[in-house]
Amino acid sequence: MGDGPLPTLRLNIDRNALEHNWRALDRMSGSARAGVAVKANCYGLGVDACVPILRAAGADLFFVAHWSEVEQVAHHVKAGSIAVLHGPMTRGDAEYARQRNVTPVINSLKQAQLWAESGGGPCHLMVDTGINRLGISPQEAGDAAIRQLEVVGLFSHLACADEDSAMNAEQLQAFRDVLPFVPHQFASLANSAGIALGSEFHFDVTRPGLALYGGIPRQELAGEIRQVATPEAAIIQTRQLSAGDRVGYNATFTAPAAMRVGVASIGYADGLLRCWGGKDAFMLHGGRRLPLLGRVSMDMVVIDLSNAPELSEGDWVQVPYHLPDAAQHSGLSQYELLTVLGRRLKTS
Numbered sequence: 001m002g003d004g005p006l007p008t009l010r011l012n013i014d015r016n017a018l019e020h021n022w023r024a025l026d027r028m029s030g031s032a033r034a035g036v037a038v039k040a041n042c043y044g045l046g047v048d049a050c051v052p053i054l055r056a057a058g059a060d061l062f063f064v065a066h067w068s069e070v071e072q073v074a075h076h077v078k079a080g081s082i083a084v085l086h087g088p089m090t091r092g093d094a095e096y097a098r099q100r101n102v103t104p105v106i107n108s109l110k111q112a113q114l115w116a117e118s119g120g121g122p123c124h125l126m127v128d129t130g131i132n133r134l135g136i137s138p139q140e141a142g143d144a145a146i147r148q149l150e151v152v153g154l155f156s157h158l159a160c161a162d163e164d165s166a167m168n169a170e171q172l173q174a175f176r177d178v179l180p181f182v183p184h185q186f187a188s189l190a191n192s193a194g195i196a197l198g199s200e201f202h203f204d205v206t207r208p209g210l211a212l213y214g215g216i217p218r219q220e221l222a223g224e225i226r227q228v229a230t231p232e233a234a235i236i237q238t239r240q241l242s243a244g245d246r247v248g249y250n251a252t253f254t255a256p257a258a259m260r261v262g263v264a265s266i267g268y269a270d271g272l273l274r275c276w277g278g279k280d281a282f283m284l285h286g287g288r289r290l291p292l293l294g295r296v297s298m299d300m301v302v303i304d305l306s307n308a309p310e311l312s313e314g315d316w317v318q319v320p321y322h323l324p325d326a327a328q329h330s331g332l333s334q335y336e337l338l339t340v341l342g343r344r345l346k347t348s
């Protein structure tokens with residue numbers, strides 16, 4: 001009897017780097033404490049892999065977007081430390097929040113009314129200061145529907161924190177102006193990039209997401225943040241090509257000379273989108289670059305093994321996933337590079 005099928009694809013999570021990043025962001029938040037965005041399955045890296053580490057490192061406030069994301073996170077942390085950013089759309093959402101002791105983020109007068117009518121209780125409140133996504137307007141802060149709320153965290157969200165934009169200071173001022181009008185226990189404005197904008201952006205709680213998982217939205221974070229996620233694929237076949245042989249769909253690569261190639265078990269279904277293909281694309285083994293040949297397929301890529309003659313079936317190669325470089329190379333955002341990672345990647 002064998003030991004069952006062996007995976008040929010995995011997502012390597014550097015748990016030390018994740019812990020390091022939380023500590024770095026918490027430290028850079030100064031006197032504020034760092035909550036953590038764990039929405040979208042911890043940006044694609046896996047709630048079960050990441051949340052216990054963040055919690056052990058000291059995080060005690062966890063942000064998800066959807067109600068459907070609560071259950072898995074609540075497996076690892078007290079439900080009372082979870083906040084749902086999209087807020088309640090229905091009475092059912094509000095009842096679930098209360099029953100589960102999860103804190104909703106109220107984003108409109110309508111949500112405020114719904115929350116109050118269904119029994120009220122502690123909630124967070126999002127104020128829109130210019131991104132025009134979710135949140136009440138500053139003018140609505142004095143509305144009766146808002147005044148009846150028991151606001152724990154008063155939030156706003158920056159539109160351009162990853163740029164040197166005049167909008168950062170404008171949003172900061174707008175947020176400061178609204179604080180006196182809404183009684184609250186803590187105030188929170190900064191995402192990952194916002195932490196790097198300086199102490200006046202920190203308030204009481206920061207809300208990093210991207211940088212926890214290795215993203216570097218601003219240069220100030222470059223020395224502090226370590227890569228967390230590395231997709232790795234096994235070579236599942238090697239082939240010897242002759243000059244003139246073509247590779248992959250639409251035969252976009254033709255071998256200029258005899259060469260040895262490998263087929264690696266990762267494709268666009270796993271998040272290695274076709275924009276990774278083309279000139280200068282490569283996979284890594286140790287520090288060596290193994291050029292990617294032809295199109296990315298759904299389940300495979302073909303790589304040049306000329307630089308690594310010792311590699312054969314069963315050996316593992318890495319996708320170069322240092323996020324700023326990978327974003328440059330693929331044209332995807334660092335956020336997309338994380339959240340696009342597919343389900344077949346087994347966390348190791």
Ligand SMILES: *Cc1c(COP(=O)(O)O)cnc(C)c1O
Nearest residue numbers: 037157191192193207208209210
């Ligand atoms: C996703 C999100 C964050 C985290 O932002 P990053 O840019 O990933 O650090 C913080 N606050 C809110 C409201 C969010 O939706």
